[in-house]
Amino acid sequence: AQPGAAEPVPAPMRDLVWGRLNFLHTTDTHGWHAGHLQEPQYSADWGDYVSFAHHMREKADRDGVDLLLVDTGDRVEGNGLYDASSPKGEYYYDIYRQQDVDIICSGNHELYIASTADGEHRYTVPNFKENYIASNLDYIDPESGEKTPLAQRYRKFQTKNQKLDVVAFGFLFDFTGNANNTVVQPVRETVREPWFQTAIREETDVFVVIGHVGVQMLEFKIIFRAIRKANPLTPILFFGGHVHIRDATTYDARSFAVASGRYFETIGWMSIDGELERKALSTDTNFSFTRRYIDNNLLGLHYHTGLDANTFPTEHGRNVSAMITSARSALDLDYAFGCAPQTFWLSRAPYPGDDSIFTWLEKDVLPDIAVNPARADVPRLVIFNTGAIRFDIFQGPFTRDATFIVSPFLSKMVYIPDVPYAVARKVIGLLNNAGKIVAESGSESGSGPSFPRDPRFMANPEQLVIHESVIHELPVSNAANGGPLLDTDFQQKPLGDDGAKPTGQRPRLTEGYTTHDDIGRDGDDTVHQPVNFYVVPNCVQAEVGLPPAVEGKENQGGDFPEKVDLVFLDFITPLVLVALKFAGGGDYTEGDVKLYVEGTFTELMAGWIEENWPKTC
Numbered sequence: 097a098q099p100g101a102a103e104p105v106p107a108p109m110r111d112l113v114w115g116r117l118n119f120l121h122t123t124d125t126h127g128w129h130a131g132h133l134q135e136p137q138y139s140a141d142w143g144d145y146v147s148f149a150h151h152m153r154e155k156a157d158r159d160g161v162d163l164l165l166v167d168t169g170d171r172v173e174g175n176g177l178y179d180a181s182s183p184k185g186e187y188y189y190d191i192y193r194q195q196d197v198d199i200i201c202s203g204n205h206e207l208y209i210a211s212t213a214d215g216e217h218r219y220t221v222p223n224f225k226e227n228y229i230a231s232n233l234d235y236i237d238p239e240s241g242e243k244t245p246l247a248q249r250y251r252k253f254q255t256k257n258q259k260l261d262v263v264a265f266g267f268l269f270d271f272t273g274n275a276n277n278t279v280v281q282p283v284r285e286t287v288r289e290p291w292f293q294t295a296i297r298e299e300t301d302v303f304v305v306i307g308h309v310g311v312q313m314l315e316f317k318i319i320f321r322a323i324r325k326a327n328p329l330t331p332i333l334f335f336g337g338h339v340h341i342r343d344a345t346t347y348d349a350r351s352f353a354v355a356s357g358r359y360f361e362t363i364g365w366m367s368i369d370g371e372l373e374r375k376a377l378s379t380d381t382n383f384s385f386t387r388r389y390i391d392n393n394l395l396g397l398h399y400h401t402g403l404d405a406n407t408f409p410t411e412h413g414r415n416v417s418a419m420i421t422s423a424r425s426a427l428d429l430d431y432a433f434g435c436a437p438q439t440f441w442l443s444r445a446p447y448p449g450d451d452s453i454f455t456w457l458e459k460d461v462l463p464d465i466a467v468n469p470a471r472a473d474v475p476r477l478v479i480f481n482t483g484a485i486r487f488d489i490f491q492g493p494f495t496r497d498a499t500f501i502v503s504p505f506l507s508k509m510v511y512i513p514d515v516p517y518a519v520a521r522k523v524i525g526l527l528n529n530a531g532k533i534v535a536e537s538g539s540e541s542g543s544g545p546s547f548p549r550d551p552r553f554m555a556n557p558e559q560l561v562i563h564e565s566v567i568h569e570l571p572v573s574n575a576a577n578g579g580p581l582l583d584t585d586f587q588q589k590p591l592g593d594d595g596a597k598p599t600g601q602r603p604r605l606t607e608g609y610t611t612h613d614d615i616g617r618d619g620d621d622t623v624h625q626p627v628n629f630y631v632v633p634n635c636v637q638a639e640v641g642l643p644p645a646v647e648g649k650e651n652q653g654g655d656f657p658e659k660v661d662l663v664f665l666d667f668i669t670p671l672v673l674v675a676l677k678f679a680g681g682g683d684y685t686e687g688d689v690k691l692y693v694e695g696t697f698t699e700l701m702a703g704w705i706e707e708n709w710p711k712t713c
């Protein structure tokens with residue numbers, strides 16, 4: 097862990113179940129390779145993961161089984177360690193490559209900006225050579241304009257100890273927001289390609305499909321159906337990501353799919369046991385699959401390896417932690433812009449509400465930063481897509497690191513001047529009910545105006561898959577009160593404890609993930625006190641220079657201006673233009689959209705904090 101990181105706390109644990117073929121999986125790490133310095137349950141760093149993988153590989157070798165490491169993309173954007181340097185990623189590429197990842201692919205965040213995709217092409221692909229797979233992703237060379245696969249389309253290899261044959265693919269969901277130096281082929285087209293049809297007919301013991309794709313998303317189901325059609329009996333293992341949640345499912349009795357969360361809070365575990373050699377394959381062969389979501393917590397990593405603070409760190413792991421420390425220091429990531437007076441939550445507190453980060457933005461920040469001196473007298477509606485905020489703000493120092501953790505994007509505030517208020521006021525509602533509009537407009541069948549991007553992409557990815565708030569009124573288990581662990585609290589062993597302590601001394605539970613996936617409720621390696629999750633809208637809106645809205649009275653005219661400036665983040669421009677059309681505003685185009693304030697939203701927010709929050713805590 098990094099110097100100053102929160103000390104991990106003991107918690108009740110569930111063991112890992114090893115099989116013949118075992119996997120460790122990371123996804124959507126978004127630059128959090130220093131770990132979560134402020135959260136004890138996720139404070140291990142990439143160096144600790146290097147040590148962990150080393151010990152786990154040694155165990156696999158001792159037991160004659162195999163262990164593979166997988167990463168399913170979105171390694172960048174979302175933390176100062178990647179975002180704070182200029183150019184971005186100056187330290188990240190060398191730190192990330194220290195882990196021996198056996199199968200790796202790209203996420204959408206590697207592709208939003210052309211220079212990030214260039215970085216993937218120039219550094220990560222060569223760093224991981226044949227381990228990098230790009231089944232549906234091409235790169236366009238800036239000099240020659242030539243389009244080539246970003247990496248090989250698939251990989252066939254043998255495992256180290258059992259010499260099992262593996263055919264592996266690496267996919268990205270049908271992403272359309274990529275910069276113009278990459279091409280993402282829709283998955284339904286890729287599975288029809290001759291190379292894919294050849295690959296799925298290779299002789300193999302197991303197929304491994306890794307992808308920056310949620311395990312419940314259509315793209316994985318399409319791939320599953322295509323492979324299964326040609327291979328009725330072969331096990332197919334899926335490793336997914338993108339939607340930032342812990343999740344697992346099966347597509348049939350011989351397949352298993354796991355997604356391992358986000359932000360390096362989770363190291364996913366999957367194992368498969370059974371007679372894997374294809375010569376033994378018959379309709380009677382049964383396989384057993386397990387999954388665990390390992391908290392990225394040093395005590396947990398010690399627990400799963402049977403080691404302690406002295407025996408766990410390897411020299412390589414320590415060196416990687418030191419690389420991260422020196423990068424964080426060179427980037428001055430602990431510099432504090434101000435002191436957050438309270439914690440503001442992204443989805444752990446209801447919106448609107450005093451603890452919601454979006455209420456804070458709407459009431460305090462947006463009215464102050466969305467100011468164009470030349471138009472200061474024009475009332476405005478300022479629309480902000482909630483996906484532009486990525487993480488909570490914790491009470492205490494708000495650092496340079498936190499600016500990128502909270503808001504990593506380069507979005508700027510743009511506007512359309514003098515929009516009739518009667519039209520502009522409808523936009524927020526339309527954006528927040530956009531799915532309905534798409535359906536009602538008939539655009540899915542090709543008629544009527546359509547949203548050029550999936551409108552749900554205005555919110556954070558987890559909001560795409562969790563549609564209702566999850567509110568825990570009471571602790572779910574007796575253990576949640578620090579009471580004795582009962583059988584109903586699953587098969588737990590207290591961390592750092594031989595289980596012999598009197599029940600009164602059991603550790604209290606820390607807050608964290610309590611995952612309920614299609615397999616059950618026993619996936620998390622650590623038993624946590626559950627946290628609430630609140631659904632938030634796609635967009636929120638600050639009204640500046642308008643009379644305070646009175647419920648049901650907006651239509652009464654009088655005090656309301658005839659025209660307003662409609663201000664929004666440039667990321668949602670295509671969606672705002674369509675919403676204006678639906679609102680009866682006619683055909684506004686990109687040509688009507690102008691820059692409203694200089695600087696990125698991230699810079700403006702950091703500036704606001706510097707001016708408005710106390711300098712020290």
Ligand SMILES: O=c1ccn([C@@H]2O[C@H](COP(=O)(O)O)[C@@H](O)[C@H]2O)c(=O)[nH]1
Pocket residue numbers: 170204205208338339481482483484485505506507552553554555556557667
């Ligand atoms: O410039 C941007 C880019 C992205 N977003 C938001 O991020 C999510 C995508 O997050 P993933 O980590 O790729 O899943 C997207 O839906 C937007 O809400 C943004 O606001 N601005």
